[in-house]
Amino acid sequence: MIDISASVMQFLLAFVVAAPLLGAVAALLPAPPGLKGRNPDQAVLRHGVTVTGAVLAAALVLAAGFDHEHPQTMQATTDISWIPALDVRIHLGTDGISLPLLVLTALLTFLCALYSYFKLPAGPSAKGFVALVLVLESGTLATFAVLDLMLFFLAFEMVLIPMYFLIARWGGEGRQPAAWKFVLYTLLGSVVMLLGLLLVGLKSGTFDMVALATDNGRGLTTSVQVIAVLAIGVGLAVKTPMWPLHSWLPDAHTAAPTVGSVLLAGVLLKMGTYGFVRILLPVAPDGMRTFAPYLAAFAVVGIAAPVRRATSNG
Numbered sequence: 001m002i003d004i005s006a007s008v009m010q011f012l013l014a015f016v017v018a019a020p021l022l023g024a025v026a027a028l029l030p031a032p033p034g035l036k037g038r039n040p041d042q043a044v045l046r047h048g049v050t051v052t053g054a055v056l057a058a059a060l061v062l063a064a065g066f067d068h069e070h071p072q073t074m075q076a077t078t079d080i081s082w083i084p085a086l087d088v089r090i091h092l093g094t095d096g097i098s099l100p101l102l103v104l105t106a107l108l109t110f111l112c113a114l115y116s117y118f119k120l121p122a123g124p125s126a127k128g129f130v131a132l133v134l135v136l137e138s139g140t141l142a143t144f145a146v147l148d149l150m151l152f153f154l155a156f157e158m159v160l161i162p163m164y165f166l167i168a169r170w171g172g173e174g175r176q177p178a179a180w181k182f183v184l185y186t187l188l189g190s191v192v193m194l195l196g197l198l199l200v201g202l203k204s205g206t207f208d209m210v211a212l213a214t215d216n217g218r219g220l221t222t223s224v225q226v227i228a229v230l231a232i233g234v235g236l237a238v239k240t241p242m243w244p245l246h247s248w249l250p251d252a253h254t255a256a257p258t259v260g261s262v263l264l265a266g267v268l269l270k271m272g273t274y275g276f277v278r279i280l281l282p283v284a285p286d287g288m289r290t291f292a293p294y295l296a297a298f299a300v301v302g303i304a305a306p307v308r309r310a311t312s313n314g
């Protein structure tokens with residue numbers, strides 16, 4: 001652990017979340033004459049490598065300054081009121097669960113940007129490609145860093161649009177049906193998840209994930225917890241993806257460009273499981289206890305089905 005002040009840690013986490021989004025905006029702007037060089041596409045790809053490299057460096061410093069002796073404590077926290085009428089706050093923080101995922105996301109996105117610099121997939125625009133990858137990175141990092149239910153939902157859904165276009169515009173054979181299948185599955189799951197998040201926030205009186213986890217479900221009746229787990233769990237299960245809501249994944253993986261496939265497998269598929277651990281387990285323990293046997297059964301089927309298919313094909 002490196003001794004870093006709390007204010008610097010706050011800045012590092014905010015930078016990690018916001019820098020890719022700002023970089024995406026910059027990627028779409030005309031490059032200054034001195035930076036265009038002979039190949040404008042290479043200039044914007046170099047911009048993507050620079051932004052993702054800076055985010056990775058900040059994430060590594062954040063990890064170095066993290067107090068690993070107290071991984072259960074939220075660190076580098078920022079808490080600013082955003083929508084007072086709804087008690088929605090810009091609340092960021094990281095602990096021993098989210099920190100490895102932040103570093104993993106920053107590392108994989110940097111490697112994808114570096115790969116694209118040398119081998120850009122065929123598509124309409126290098127600018128659009130870099131901007132979409134950076135927006136995807138920002139949404140994923142925000143998902144692992146936000147501590148407000150409404151912000152979590154926004155960040156969780158923020159990755160939907162860039163991944164759709166990466167598949168639909170830069171993907172391979174069958175990219176359009178695969179992209180639409182990905183969108184439809186995730187959108188339907190998101191609508192149900194939003195209702196569950198609103199139910200938890202309104203019934204408990206707060207959308208703050210730390211306060212809800214500290215309360216450990218005591219402010220919610222068992223019936224509310226069961227409904228919340230069912231609703232939120234559907235949205236999370238689509239992104240996990242859990243059987244039987246997983247059929248969009250093979251098509252998306254096959255049709256996506258290399259960068260999209262790497263980020264999909266390496267980062268996006270972890271968002272659903274993270275939501276179960278970060279939200280449902282501490283906020284609705286009674287509801288999770290009710291559904292635990294069914295979730296375990298679905299997980300076993302999800303493991304056994306591909307094995308059986310591979311055996312039959314062999």
